[in-house]
Amino acid sequence: MYEGLAPCPDLGHMHKASGRACSYDRRSRRAPVGHRSKPPRARSGEPMRTTPRTRRVADQIQRDLAEILHTELKDPRVRMVTITGVEVSADLAHAKVYFSALADAATKQLPLAFALSKLKPVFEDPDIRKIGQNLKYEIVVLERNGIMLKGISFDTMIAAHMLDSSRLSYSLDELSRVYLGHLMISYKDVTGSGKTRIPFDEVEIEKAKTYSCEDSDVAMILYKKLEPELEKAGLIDVYGETELKFIGVLARIEMNGVRVDPVKLKELSEEFESGLKELEKEIYAEVG
The missing domain is CATH 3.30.420.10 (Ribonuclease H-like superfamily/Ribonuclease H)
Incomplete structure (x- = not known):
């Protein structure tokens, strides 16, 4: 659903940027930056409406993006990036991700x-x-x-x-x-x-x-x-x-990550497929 989310071009600037947002349209593959005066719409015309469904999806996107930032990206700068919120269009085709980027020097936290x-x-x-x-x-x-x-x-x-x-x-x-x-x-x-x-x-x-x-x-x-x-x-x-x-x-x-042997994987796939077909025949034979 949000595999194509692209980072804002200025994400690398580690100055205080509370409330900044990246919008992403999965269909158009565009990632414009900044706030819009009106609720953003996907190409289907769906506005950013809040429903129980969109809230669940938005919350999941926020959790997943936060985990990706802090576990999968090795760039030390992302430690100072916080995903502060996500909005999702009613048709789930468009997401707006809010984030903040804060430098050590700009915080009052312990180093x-x-x-x-x-x-x-x-x-x-x-x-x-x-x-x-x-x-x-x-x-x-x-x-x-x-x-x-x-x-x-x-x-x-x-x-x-x-x-x-x-x-x-x-x-x-x-x-x-x-x-x-x-x-x-x-x-x-x-x-x-x-x-x-x-x-x-x-x-x-x-x-x-x-x-x-x-x-x-x-x-x-x-x-x-x-x-x-x-x-x-x-x-x-x-x-x-x-x-x-x-x-x-x-x-x-x-x-x-996991190293996969494509040749062995194909052999296993064929073996499992053959086994499933045999099992299917046995089931049909049992039920008549």
Whole structure:
């Protein structure tokens, strides 16, 4: 849906640029920059209307783009880019992505290098247990910044999936709602929305602290609830000996990619196709 999203030409300028937007029309393959006075329309004439469907798609695009920026792009400048919002046309053919680009010198935050130097000993100490949600993401982000996450003890997202693989979402918000009956503070609650939206690095420290600490608190509470459930279901050994260890493997695959032998892949494809045809014949024979 948004595979063709192109970066704004001036994305590389690391000056303060809150509220800047890139518009992209999937059909026209154009990526004009800047705000428009009227709601942008796709070629089909669909305006940027907000519906439950477009909100879900926009939120997913924002999450995916943020993850791509911080896990797949190696340019250190993108660390200072924040995806602050996304708007999607009703026919899902057109997306408008809001972002901010902020240089270290323009922020009031601690320098990144200083913060990483203080956190590195903690993250790399295997004797300090690490409990969290979707720790594969943390592994990738930290390793991009020269830190090897060690001592992984529990991942609430993986535990929840093992206990019930039929859920549509395993986000921290959803797990908090289902298991704890608690509605978490949303990203929009602290950054605002629409024209008043601001990047996270401009959120008041107290609000940012409350939002961030809630994530940690909820992950810990979920751990205390889900671990006994895994034991009760007889899954705790598989979880610890197999699933948990695969987090690092999957993170490595995500960072390095996968080498594919096209010849072998074709052979396997033909083998599977032949097997499926035989299985189909057996099924038809059984049912008459």
